[in-house]
Amino acid sequence: MNGFDLLIDLLSWALILAGSAFLLIGAIGTLRFPDFWSRLHAVSVTDSAGMILLVLGMILQAGLTLVTVKLVLIGVFLFVTGPTATHAVANAALVSGFLPEGLSRPALPKRKAVRKKSPAKKTKATTKTRTRTASKTRKGGTG
Amino acid sequence: MRHHLILRVVVKLLVAPIALFALYVQFHGDYSPGGGFQAGVILAVAFILYGIVFGLAKVHQVFPPWLVQKMAALGVLLYAGTGVLSLLLGYTYLDYGAFTPGHPEHGQHWGILVVELGVGITVAAVMVAIYYAFAGRTPRINDEDW
Numbered sequence: 097m098n099g100f101d102l103l104i105d106l107l108s109w110a111l112i113l114a115g116s117a118f119l120l121i122g123a124i125g126t127l128r129f130p131d132f133w134s135r136l137h138a139v140s141v142t143d144s145a146g147m148i149l150l151v152l153g154m155i156l157q158a159g160l161t162l163v164t165v166k167l168v169l170i171g172v173f174l175f176v177t178g179p180t181a182t183h184a185v186a187n188a189a190l191v192s193g194f195l196p197e198g199l200s201r202p203a204l205p206k207r208k209a210v211r212k213k214s215p216a217k218k219t220k221a222t223t224k225t226r227t228r229t230a231s232k233t234r235k236g237g238t239g
Numbered sequence: 240m241r242h243h244l245i246l247r248v249v250v251k252l253l254v255a256p257i258a259l260f261a262l263y264v265q266f267h268g269d270y271s272p273g274g275g276f277q278a279g280v281i282l283a284v285a286f287i288l289y290g291i292v293f294g295l296a297k298v299h300q301v302f303p304p305w306l307v308q309k310m311a312a313l314g315v316l317l318y319a320g321t322g323v324l325s326l327l328l329g330y331t332y333l334d335y336g337a338f339t340p341g342h343p344e345h346g347q348h349w350g351i352l353v354v355e356l357g358v359g360i361t362v363a364a365v366m367v368a369i370y371y372a373f374a375g376r377t378p379r380i381n382d383e384d385w
Contacts, residue, residue, distance in 0.1 A: 173256070176249055176252065180246065180249045183245050183246075
């Protein structure tokens with residue numbers, strides 16, 4: 097039994113240290129990468145990975161208790177919200193016209209092209225085409 | 240608004256758990272960190288998040304401004320009413336021991352629970368009211384309504 101406990105302890109500390117390393121690398125990447133997109137990439141990917149590893153390590157530390165249930169709930173919450181927050185930031189940057197280096201406007205998705213074509217009926221036309229393209233892509237995605 | 244597909248799905252998933260977590264923080268406040276103020280803020284966050292993604296009109300349907308205003312007053316009424324009730328029972332203001340004279344700990348437990356509920360309701364309503372006031376160009380809550 098004692099050897100089993102030691103094994104669990106070693107495994108949990110390995111997970112916690114790996115998660116901490118991921119978060120540290122993400123922090124360094126956020127500070128040192130040259131532009132917005134690579135910084136966002138660095139912090140989002142490492143944040144999710146480090147969070148999962150840390151939560152797993154802490155679950156192994158806690159054992160079968162109520163703390164584990166809470167940790168699982170926190171993990172699920174962060175697993176959903178982290179990438180969503182990254183998506184929201186990246187989407188806001190892309191929509192407001194802040195492009196990655198080397199990517200020109202025609203390479204963007206169809207929405208931009210549609211908006212360019214009809215500057216006069218801006219709001220109505222774009223929303224209509226937007227919904228149409230959205231439904232099309234959704235159908236394509238499921239089918 | 241149609242193109243925020245991911246945000247809409249995630250917010251739909253998260254609003255109910257956030258409101259549930261607010262209730263947990265509210266009623267677990269005697270045993271763990273938390274209490275009325277934090278629970279009120281978390282409950283307000285559920286509505287504010289919904290309003291940010293789905294628009295002010297939708298969140299007005301869920302939590303109409305007239306209800307916000309009534310709830311802000313209801314929480315204060317709960318708080319002050321508890322104090323006045325203990326005054327009427329012959330004790331000092333907000334002396335929770337008044338409710339169960341034989342066993343003051345029970346009275347204190349229930350008194351704090353009711354007072355914290357009042358705090359939570361008021362804080363949630365006021366936070367949502369502040370969001371409505373900032374997000375709405377034309378305020379649904381007029382100065383005369385207060």
